[in-house]
Amino acid sequence: MSIQDNILEIETQIESACARVGRSKDEVQLIAVTKLHTPAEINEALDAGITDIAENKVQEILNKYEAVGDARWHLIGHLQTNKVKYIVDKVAMIHSVDSLKLAKEINKRSEAIGRTMDILIQVNSAEEESKFGIKSEEVDSLIDDIVNECKYVRIKGLMCIAPFEEDVNDCRPYFAEVKDIFDRYKSDERDAVDFEFLSMGMSGDFEVAIEEGSNMVRVGTAIFGARNYRQEEK
Numbered sequence: 228m229s230i231q232d233n234i235l236e237i238e239t240q241i242e243s244a245c246a247r248v249g250r251s252k253d254e255v256q257l258i259a260v261t262k263l264h265t266p267a268e269i270n271e272a273l274d275a276g277i278t279d280i281a282e283n284k285v286q287e288i289l290n291k292y293e294a295v296g297d298a299r300w301h302l303i304g305h306l307q308t309n310k311v312k313y314i315v316d317k318v319a320m321i322h323s324v325d326s327l328k329l330a331k332e333i334n335k336r337s338e339a340i341g342r343t344m345d346i347l348i349q350v351n352s353a354e355e356e357s358k359f360g361i362k363s364e365e366v367d368s369l370i371d372d373i374v375n376e377c378k379y380v381r382i383k384g385l386m387c388i389a390p391f392e393e394d395v396n397d398c399r400p401y402f403a404e405v406k407d408i409f410d411r412y413k414s415d416e417r418d419a420v421d422f423e424f425l426s427m428g429m430s431g432d433f434e435v436a437i438e439e440g441s442n443m444v445r446v447g448t449a450i451f452g453a454r455n456y457r458q459e460e461k
C-alpha cells in the first residue's frame with residue numbers, strides 16, 4: 228500500500244470511530260508523525276492531503292525543515308529547555324509541556340521573536356515511570372503557574388500517550404481520565420487558557436482514543452510503515 232492508500236484507510240477508520248460514538252469526522256485532526264522518515268516520504272503525505280506533521284526530536288525538525296513543503300509542524304516528544312530556541316520559530320504547537328521550567332523557556336523564546344506559542348500539557352494518566360508527562364492531579368497547579376508566569380504561551384489542551392496494552396480496550400480508562408480534565412477546562416475563561424485540542428491516539432490505539440473523546444490523533448507507522456531505527460545511530 229502506498230502512503231496515499233494508507234492515509235485514505237486511516238481517514239475511513241477515523242470516520243467509522245467517530246460514527247460509533249455519534250461524532251463527525253471533521254472534529255478529528257489527523258497529524259502524520261514523520262520521525263525517521265525522509266522529506267520525500269513526508270512530501271508524499273502532504274500531496275495526499277496531510278496538513279499537519281509531527282516530530283519527536285528537535286534535530287529531526289532542523290534536518291528536514293527546508294526540504295519539506297508547506298505544513299504545520301508539531302513537536303510531540305520530550306523537549307529539553309536548551310533546545311527550545313531552535314524550534315520556536317518553526318513549530319505551530321508543542322504537545323509535550325510537562326514542567327513550569329519548560330513553559331518559561333518557551334515563553335521567553337516566544338516573546339523574543341514576538342509570537343505566542345500554542346502548547347498542550349502532557350498528562351501521564353497511567354503514571355508510567357518510563358514516560359514523560361505529569362500526573363492528572365498535577366494539571367491544575369501547572370496550568371495556574373503557566374497562566375501566571377507565561378504571557379506568550381497559550382494552553383490549547385492536553386496530550387496523552389497511553390501505555391501499550393495487549394487489548395487496546397484496556398487503554399480506555401487512561402484516555403477517559405484525560406478527557407474528563409479536558410472537559411473541565413473547556414469553560415475556563417482565562418485568556419491564556421483556550422482549550423481546543425485533546426491529542427490522544429497513535430497507530431495502535433487511535434480508534435479507541437477517538438471513541439473516548441480525542442480530537443487530534445498522531446499517527447506514524449500506519450501511514451509510513453515501520454520505522455528504521457538504525458538510522459538514528461548515525
Ligand SMILES: *Cc1c(COP(=O)(O)O)cnc(C)c1O
Pocket residue numbers: 260262283303304388428429430431445446447448449
Ligand atoms: C512516534 C510517536 C507517535 C506515533 O506512533 P505510531 O505508533 O508510529 O503511530 C505518536 N505520538 C508520539 C508522542 C510519538 O513519539
